[in-house]
Amino acid sequence: MTPPDHQSPAPDSPGPSDAPGPSDSLEPSDSPEPSDSPEPSARPEPSGPPAPVSRDRIYRSPAGIAGGVLLLGISVWLGMDALVVGEGRTPWLALAGLLLVVPLIGAFTLRPAVFANEERLRIRNPLRLIVLPLGAVDSLRSGYSNEVRDKSGTTYQLWAIPVSLRARKKAARQQARGAAGRGGGMPAEPTGPVRAQADQIMDELRELVEARGPAEQAQGEPSVRWAYEIVAPALAGAVLLVILLTVG
Template identity: 55%
Template sequence: MGMTSEPPQYADRVYRSGSALAAGVLLIGLAVWLGGDAILRGDGRTPVVAAAALLLFVPLVSAFTFRPAVFAGAERLRVRNPFRTVVAPWAAVESVKAAYSCELRAGGATYQLWAIPVSLRARGKATRHNERLAAGEQPRGGMFGLGGRDRIGQDADQPRTAPSDVAVAELRDLAERHAGDPGAQGEVTVRWSYETLAPAAVGAVGLLILWITG
């Protein structure tokens, strides 16, 4: 009797904002530099104030820059937003859409996809590009508008789609393909990011106490 082979397992697709990651590195680096200097060289209450400010600022910046991500696997969609993580089996996904922001509708609730920001500028450029193609005009793209591939890897002589709309289309396709899979059934779960909220709350309380006590 032959052995039954299990379907191959693939790594999750991961969606993140490169600009948010870059901003996080810049802001946290600046905060650590200034705050660390105040802690090491400050007088009086300055080191304590700087430490409390860092305890508040660094987790909040991390929450909005490093933390947001969307993980799309064979069985479920995991959305990691600044303060919550939403896990939605594909069968529970009702819709994924991109208007002024990307949204997931699952289990009767709507969740923002912070990791997939919508760029109206990119969408407008794609629309104008596609209109030029439809009109038979020479498309602009590549280096100095000379053709080839643009900076997101799309051919200049082919219809173009904004990155956020590409991501949403991929998520919709995964939801449609896997909604009936046995492993893709279940309820939506939501978990608060206490590892982010707790230190930020401690920092905020510390600053409040220092302000009250003058």
């Protein structure tokens, strides 16, 4: 039996070239027939998912957190003791003191943090929340405190990244010993400059701003919001304490 590809078409029957094929249906016409399976080029290209937002890198002070937990524990312990066993005005004074002290301790020790991603810096200071797009950052400076300056000239302190002069001196001594060891033929210590941890963090933030600052997603205006959740109870405690002390 001859395979179908080798059979000659009958004289009266149209050949394969006369039969309508897929190419005939793509020719333009006044009344095109709907196609059940359109060509891939005719299909609208699906829009891809939005680019994922980069995760925040969080910088905090471990020493500040440890000190804050200790101070909060002592304050709550003394305050609750005065509330339970105190007499006269003592419970009210203890309540006012707790309302004033507890929010402030938490604000200056546990609250400070810096959140950095490829679009912005979010600086959580004791009483304010500052959001700085990377394109709005002018410089990051390290002196006796770490600061960020926006392009309008406003400066914000980075409470979460405190400067440690002791750590700087220690890093300088390690770098000096490493240089002396390499010069005297002693085994070399790890190469590269030795930096204090806070200075290393500031270097990372500078590199991030330089790399991502010109990006379109990193543009915008700075915004500042007061931490009313801290200010309100502390102010209420201060007012109550003044009233109690004034009344006598």
